[in-house]
Amino acid sequence: MKKIDYLIVGQGIAGSTLAHSLLQEGKSVMVVDEDKDSTSSKIAAGLCNPVVFKRLTKSWMIDKVLEYAKEYYRHQEQLLGDQYYFDLPIYKLFANEKEQKFWLQKCNDPEMIDWLSSEIEYPFDSNLIQYPFGAAHVQNSGYLNTENWLAGFKNYLIEKQYYLASKFNYNEVNIEEDSISWNTYRANKVIFCEGYNTINNPYFNWLPFKLTKGEVLTVNFENLNMQAAINKGVFVLPHDGNYKLGATYDWDKLDEEITEEARINLLNRTEKFLSDEIVVVSQKAGIRPTVIDRRPLIGVHPDNSNLLVFNGLGTKGVMLAPYFANRLVEFLLHNEPLPDEVNISRFLGKDI
Ligand SMILES: Cc1cc2nc3c(=O)[nH]c(=O)nc-3n(C[C@H](O)[C@H](O)[C@H](O)COP(=O)(O)OP(=O)(O)OC[C@H]3O[C@@H](n4cnc5c(N)ncnc54)[C@H](O)[C@@H]3O)c2cc1C
Incomplete structure (x- = not known):
């Protein structure tokens, strides 16, 4: 032994x-x-998003865990001789004026100063991405190529x-x-x-546990070239030369099978604000270990x-x-x- x-x-x-x-x-x-x-x-998807988008509040324990995580992944990169963690802004595309106002209001909250940029921006090609109410980005966000x-x-x-x-x-x-x-x-x-x-x-x-199944797509766009992640009900995230689209949340069908329903759902949600040719490269499903x-x-x-x-x-x-x-x-x-x-x-x- x-x-x-x-x-x-x-x-x-x-x-x-x-x-x-x-x-x-x-x-x-x-x-x-x-x-x-x-x-x-x-x-x-590997996103490190310090902000809970629904309420625009800080993610639980973010002040302690985020810096610790970044330092940890830097250590891993030195050990393994490759880069896995990337700083990456996450843009919220505003659906209407009310959402934009709420974001600006939250920027004045001292708790949120480190995490929300107060600038309303138009950084994406508006022929490809429709966002008439502009966008603003989360600060100190990133992603890990898990x-x-x-x-x-x-x-x-x-x-x-x-x-x-x-x-x-x-x-x-x-x-x-x-x-x-x-x-x-x-x-x-x-x-x-x-x-x-x-x-x-x-x-x-x-x-x-209160498990949650999730599905993600890896896709290619014909024209879109974006160095940031965007969120508008669905995430679009640059990933290894392609993009990841995600994710679904399903509390009922707890298996690891990919479904046509999820693929259509993710594509429909994306096509609502993004008009470009989308080619699906792959689709994956997994079960998140979520707790009551x-x-x-x-x-x-x-x-x-x-x-x-x-x-x-x-x-x-x-x-x-x-x-x-x-x-x-x-x-x-x-x-x-x-x-x-x-x-x-x-x-x-x-x-x-
Ligand atoms: C679609 C989707 C998108 C997500 N996006 C994000 C994101 O953007 N950011 C983020 O932070 N998190 C994200 N998550 C959540 C994240 O994936 C989980 O928090 C995390 O992966 C949980 O890791 P784990 O090691 O606990 O579990 P797992 O990843 O499930 O790892 C468990 C491991 O144990 C092994 N194993 C289990 N039982 C046995 C056994 N009896 N014998 C041998 N091996 C065994 C399995 O093979 C597996 O490798 C996402 C999850 C999903 C499904």
Whole structure:
């Protein structure tokens, strides 16, 4: 049996940030992933949007998590020798005068000064994009090319022999008092970073997920050439020479199948304000690990302190994961308490 400190199940955004944070503290890890083509992390648009567009408020904990995330991805870029995180303005196209006024009003809110530009702009070719009420952009926004980063980090883990492509079958695990064995590994702890698949995990299937299926299109435009993301009910985001259009939200049909309904929906919503030839390159579907109270799910199993979970990153994994991976590591290695808001103990009514 190979002895390791932590067995991490899942190499999505959660498992990757956690594995890296533990390695940085000198801990040994083995990351197990069943290596599916399409996961929430792989297909995510990767946007880091500090603003909630509906209400024009700050995204939860943005003052703490965003700078932390950017620094984290810069670190990853140095480690892996490639660029994955890009600063990118996100423009809101105003649908009417009322929306424009609301934005300008919000610009005077001291809470929003760092995040909303107060300038009404017309930066796009109006033959292609119809936006008679102008646009304004979010400041300090960006995006992570999640697919390339996860592939880069996976290669790094493989090189170091910290990665195993395999499904983790729960019935193959042997739980002892002070360690856990699975396959040829004996670990001090297992940390489940399985995204939505945790609903099938017998140790943590009681967590109150409220999962959301999402679909995105990768498209090409005949004429449009844009160095920014735009939002008008749907996102259009430059991506690897193409564009991503997204995303749909479906709380009922929770599978990973792409649908014609979603493709038509996204194209229709785009064609309402964008008149250019659109060629669909690909379509992907995934399930976001969204939670009933919209907060991450982090912590220790109530009956076995060797089993942990790092999950519930919802619609904002890119921004939240680095900071909360670090909080989990601080908890594990330095006894720093986990914030109550994210600790899974909130669903048990007791401290664990
Ligand atoms: C359409 C769409 C668009 C999105 N856009 C954005 C965006 O713009 N910005 C943003 O921040 N977030 C976005 N998200 C959300 C983001 O993708 C999630 O917050 C994040 O990916 C969750 O990461 P995770 O690692 O927890 O889960 P996952 O990505 O689901 O990763 C879980 C991993 O665990 C593996 N696994 C699971 N069970 C097992 C097992 N038993 N054995 C072995 N391996 C296992 C899976 O193969 C997978 O690799 C989007 C999501 C979707 C679906």
